[in-house]
Amino acid sequence: MLSPRARRTTNRLLALVAGGLLLGAAAPVSAPAAPTGRVTVPAPGAGGWTSNGSARIAGTGLQLTRTGAHQAGSAVYPVPVVTDGLKAAFITVIGGGSGGDGLTFGLLDPARATPTALGAAGGGLGWAGTPGVAVTFDTHRNTGDPSGNFIGVTAATGDSSRTLATTSARVPDLRSGPHAVAIEVSGKTLSVWMDGARLLNATVPDLPATAMPAFTGANGGKTDNHAVRDAVITAASYAVAPPGPNGWAHNGSAALSGTGLVLTDAVRDARGSAVQATAVPSARLRARYTARLGGGTGGDGLALVLLDAAKATPAALGAGGGGLGYAGLPGVAVTLDTHRNPGEPATGFAGVAVGATGSLPRYAAASAALPGLRTGTHAVDVSVTGTGHLLVTVDGTRALDTEVALPRNVRIAFTAATGGHTDQHTVRDVLITY
Known part of the structure; x- marks a missing residue:
């Protein structure tokens, strides 16, 4: 006592x-x-x-x-x-x-x-x-x-x-x-x-x-x-454990390499995803990470995905190529896209995808006013506001501010893919809070 x-x-x-x-x-x-x-x-x-x-x-x-x-x-x-x-x-x-x-x-x-x-x-x-x-x-x-x-x-x-x-x-x-x-x-x-x-x-x-x-x-x-x-x-x-030993499933070509998550190497027709098994509330969620896209011929890109926890499992992996490993999955994605497919605004852009049309993401908003995505590393900051807006900042510059209908509970995922064009897609320094 x-x-x-x-x-x-x-x-x-x-x-x-x-x-x-x-x-x-x-x-x-x-x-x-x-x-x-x-x-x-x-x-x-x-x-x-x-x-x-x-x-x-x-x-x-x-x-x-x-x-x-x-x-x-x-x-x-x-x-x-x-x-x-x-x-x-x-x-x-x-x-x-x-x-x-x-x-x-x-x-x-x-x-x-x-x-x-x-x-x-x-x-x-x-x-x-x-x-x-x-x-x-x-x-x-x-x-x-x-x-x-x-x-x-x-x-x-x-x-x-x-x-x-x-x-x-x-x-x-x-x-x-x-x-x-x-x-x-x-x-x-x-x-x-x-x-x-x-x-x-x-x-x-x-x-x-x-x-x-x-x-x-x-x-x-x-x-x-x-x-x-x-x-x-x-x-x-609270925070989501960064990619590592705590509850992350690695699918397709995704694998850890030191402190980084390599979603694809610079090879053709690769697609990979890393999905956190623990579901978290989407309200006021914030994700910060460093992305590197390059080393190949320029395709296709990577995404942070907020998967609908009621519909997606840790094994989730979407379409390759322009699908960025996301198309076909339930949820919302923030993409960094480096290859222009039909209907897309530029060769390099950031977007908010809310589903797919065929094997390609369907964008609610996009911005091509970005530095070269295939040069160097890029600091990405994604946050969900109290009013249901998704704010996306790349290298300190606000790229997107769009209202989206997010699932109440989400599984965090990173996805990427290559097609006929290639790049290595790597994510590091992940900090996700809620």
């Missing part, structure tokens, strides 16, 4: 985080109204989290380890959130054993990790070996650690080690009882408070733009119970 003092401190921290305010030391505050335009991640005890290893839901809290040796546990929320503006408050409870090793609050990179992510035991704290950034609460001194009682910010490597970006040993005894923690992210900067006092402020270049929140903990030869209670996590918005 929390002491009355710890409970009062916790309530202040939770109120501040819920209200979207920076935390400071210590005067009592009244709880402000919840901010608009933010999302609240369900607490682990409310369900929806994936528990791995030794982690278990315990009432309304989360038990990451018991006092058995060499245990490691993690709990991961499988829906990514935007990290800029993220706020988290929770209670840590560590103790009951011989003193090792600690726990973390992690932000897993959804482009490289899945909800089953679990890192190394012992000094790995259940985090090391997973991709992303974590705040660590460490109670055992391992090689390279500043003490046997410290907090830090770490970016994990690909093995069982971890790189500490910054640490602070000027912290309360982490094993002495419940401690109220608050974390806030601004851009790439992480700030950490404990029991009302700010202990860390660190800029972390590797912090992903979107992340799956996670808690991890571990024991080695020395042990403790590691638990988290009263977690409140809020963010600016």
Whole structure:
């Protein structure tokens, strides 16, 4: 049980985080109204989290380890959130054993990790070996650690080690009882408070733009119970995991290549799609990505597709050539088209397609006032307004603003195709929020 003092401190921290305010030391505050335009991640005890290893839901809290040796546990929320503006408050409870090793609050990179992510035991704290950034609460001194009682910010490597970006040993005894923690992210900067006092402020270049929140903990030869209670996590918005291991189906010629999604190579008569299995609301959806079209003889183009989730499956793949891998699919597409087919306005244009006529997209709006689409890379920004308009910006210039009838729930997809003319069609740096 929390002491009355710890409970009062916790309530202040939770109120501040819920209200979207920076935390400071210590005067009592009244709880402000919840901010608009933010999302609240369900607490682990409310369900929806994936528990791995030794982690278990315990009432309304989360038990990451018991006092058995060499245990490691993690709990991961499988829906990514935007990290800029993220706020988290929770209670840590560590103790009951011989003193090792600690726990973390992690932000897993959804482009490289899945909800089953679990890192190394012992000094790995259940985090090391997973991709992303974590705040660590460490109670055992391992090689390279500043003490046997410290907090830090770490970016994990690909093995069982971890790189500490910054640490602070000027912290309360982490094993002495419940401690109220608050974390806030601004851009790439992480700030950490404990029991009302700010202990860390660190800029972390590797912090992903979107992340799956996670808690991890571990024991080695020395042990403790590691638990988290009263977690409140809020963010600016939820996000769709970028193309990678989280729920994306790759169809036809589509395949991952490093950090990019290659929809077609510069070969004739190729078509590919990548479709996210999870349906999301179309209202106020926003998608940003970088597109590269080139390397061949000039055809045909690629599309971001908002598939009707009630009618399309993750295996969706439309017509090739001028169909851009979209024609024949249910939903709306934003296209970058580099080959002029009958009825199209130019050799290079952006369009909003609302279906197909035969094997070609049927356009509700199009714009040829664009730089050469087959030269360099192009930053695309697509957003759905509150009034049902689809806004399309290419390289910072508004290309299209058109009213469309979107399905209520959509599956996000990228498609592309070549015909007699060819190009490689690649998408990178995908950030989709809702």
